Amino acid sequence: MTGDPATRDDASAEIIDGKAVGEDIVASVRAQTEALRAASNVTPGLAVVLVGADPASQVYVRNKSVKAEACGFKSEQHTMPADMSEADLLDLVGRLNADPSIHGILVQLPLPDHIDETRVLRAIDPRKDVDGFHPINVGLLSTGALEEALVPCTPAGCHLLLKRRFGADLSGRNALVIGRSNIVGKPMAQLLLSESCTVTVAHSRTRDLPALCRSMDIVVAAVGRPEMVRGDWIGPGAVAIDVGINRIDAPEKGPGKARLVGDVCFDEAVGHAAAITPVPGGIGPMTIAMLMANTLTAACRAAGVDDPRF
Ligand code: NAD
Numbered sequence: 001m002t003g004d005p006a007t008r009d010d011a012s013a014e015i016i017d018g019k020a021v022g023e024d025i026v027a028s029v030r031a032q033t034e035a036l037r038a039a040s041n042v043t044p045g046l047a048v049v050l051v052g053a054d055p056a057s058q059v060y061v062r063n064k065s066v067k068a069e070a071c072g073f074k075s076e077q078h079t080m081p082a083d084m085s086e087a088d089l090l091d092l093v094g095r096l097n098a099d100p101s102i103h104g105i106l107v108q109l110p111l112p113d114h115i116d117e118t119r120v121l122r123a124i125d126p127r128k129d130v131d132g133f134h135p136i137n138v139g140l141l142s143t144g145a146l147e148e149a150l151v152p153c154t155p156a157g158c159h160l161l162l163k164r165r166f167g168a169d170l171s172g173r174n175a176l177v178i179g180r181s182n183i184v185g186k187p188m189a190q191l192l193l194s195e196s197c198t199v200t201v202a203h204s205r206t207r208d209l210p211a212l213c214r215s216m217d218i219v220v221a222a223v224g225r226p227e228m229v230r231g232d233w234i235g236p237g238a239v240a241i242d243v244g245i246n247r248i249d250a251p252e253k254g255p256g257k258a259r260l261v262g263d264v265c266f267d268e269a270v271g272h273a274a275a276i277t278p279v280p281g282g283i284g285p286m287t288i289a290m291l292m293a294n295t296l297t298a299a300c301r302a303a304g305v306d307d308p309r310f
Helices: 018-040 055-070 086-098 117-123 135-142 153-166 185-194 209-214 283-303
Strands: 045-051 074-080 104-107 174-178 198-202 218-221 239-242 246-249 258-261
Touching: 018 055, 018 153, 018 283, 045 055, 045 086, 045 283, 055 074, 055 283, 074 086, 086 104, 086 117, 104 283, 135 185, 153 185, 153 239, 153 283, 174 185, 174 209, 185 198, 185 218, 198 209
Parallel strands: 045 074, 045 104, 174 198, 174 218, 218 239
Antiparallel strands: 246 258
């Protein structure tokens, strides 16, 4: 079965509209940015650094810059040649760290092979690390110091959607995170733990994943394998959050055409889950919205005012 998730009429699960929630967050960022400017004369500044001309990265970076402008931020894009040296990139990061008009620095990944990604990400001032990848932010998140941390955008978006779905209290729920990456799986597990969920992290060596999945209230899939999680893995009443973005051939759309699918087989899972995020239109738009939220948070902290609320 195929079809646009938003228009299917045989769906029993609630379709969680990440695009609408993402737009709501961006509107809130814009309003709270105005309030910050009025109260403290501070305009949040986001600098996005792109090294090279990878077409997908160019699109991501452009989208981030456009969204930052829509939020009323100062937005800078630094597009650097693919052969720039690591020393020059570190120098640029150092200048952005020292620039008081910049509150968020994002270095678009992947970087060219001759540049050490870890070294560059660790050079970013943790207070401006709006991707939340710096070990200081990882440590703050893992010790539950959420009021000090900057949390990676994708898991932060999943967290916010879950809070909106369940209300403030997620405690005691059984949550499974499939995937243990530093970018999604691990920080997602930390966020769910901080909500007092009972958290299980599954990965490529996990045994009998379908059975494990069926006992869960919440399943977050962040694997990168198209439609790996089948519908009957999702227990009745469970919420499925699909982080995966996978491009697969779509001959039905014409020769050479492709379409995006998640890590969860949406068409099957929609008949099992209580609620599910679609792909596209689920976690993707939430991720960019949370980047804006993180930039505003960093600006508020720099100005010495309370964190924004979402
Ligand atoms: P990754 O490749 O770093 O990690 C994948 C994880 O999946 C690994 O921990 C691995 O152990 C696990 N895994 C692999 N095969 C498995 C299997 N058969 N069973 C169980 N676990 C298995 O990927 P990532 O960066 O965490 O991204 C995961 C997916 O999320 C990708 O599709 C990526 O494109 C997508 N993603 C989306 C967004 C967004 O904005 N929506 C952001 C980041 C990543």
